Amino acid sequence: RLLRQGYTALEEMGEKPVLSTTAAFLGKALLAQGRHEEAGGWAERSAEQAHEDDMHSQSMWRAVHASVSSARGDSADAERYAREAVEFAERTDDTNTIADAHVVLGAVLALRPDTEAARAELSRAVELYEHKGNLVGADQVRAQLAPLARV
Numbered sequence: 001r002l003l004r005q006g007y008t009a010l011e012e013m014g015e016k017p018v019l020s021t022t023a024a025f026l027g028k029a030l031l032a033q034g035r036h037e038e039a040g041g042w043a044e045r046s047a048e049q050a051h052e053d054d055m056h057s058q059s060m061w062r063a064v065h066a067s068v069s070s071a072r073g074d075s076a077d078a079e080r081y082a083r084e085a086v087e088f089a090e091r092t093d094d095t096n097t098i099a100d101a102h103v104v105l106g107a108v109l110a111l112r113p114d115t116e117a118a119r120a121e122l123s124r125a126v127e128l129y130e131h132k133g134n135l136v137g138a139d140q141v142r143a144q145l146a147p148l149a150r151v
Contacts, residue, residue: 019047024060031067039066056097059088063104071107078108097139099128103141114149122148 027042066082069075082105089101094102106121122145129137 020046020051020057021060023049023059025065027061027064027068031064034079036068036071038059039044039064040095051082055088055091056094059085059092059097059101062088065100066104066108070111075108075111079105082108086100095132099132099134099137099141102128103144106141107144110148119145119148 023042023046027039027046030036030039030042035121043061043064046057046064050057050061052058057083062081062085064081064084066078069081070078082101086098086105092098094112102121102125106125107120109115109118109121112118122141125141126138126145129141
């Protein structure tokens with residue numbers, strides 16, 4: 001609720017450059033609560049607001065969209081947007097954003113029968129989080145990797 005209020009305040013102040021990022025963060029927060037349809041709406045709003053040169057927002061809204069598509073069972077759409085999220089993230093110098101995008105792609109790929117690609121994406125995310133010193137992020141991804149471990 002506070003993020004929505006903040007978004008509205010930014011909108012009223014004419015702070016257009018940060019609206020797309022704020023909308024994407026709202027989408028991520030709603031995903032964490034399992035509110036996929038609402039998250040999808042915020043991803044759309046972010047997409048509408050994001051400047052084409054804003055790699056951070058371009059990556060984030062695509063990652064949210066990919067997660068929503070995955071939850072809906074649209075694996076082709078989810079993979080496409082997750083891969084695009086990684087491409088945009090890799091154009092930034094924000095290690096956490098890059099790792100976050102790899103996590104989303106890994107989660108999408110984990111739904112396939114062959115999970116080797118998912119393990120690779122999630123392992124890359126762990127490396128990035130550790131390099132950044134984000135030990136919480138690294139531990140969370142390790143928990144996602146555990147069920148994908150080879151027998």
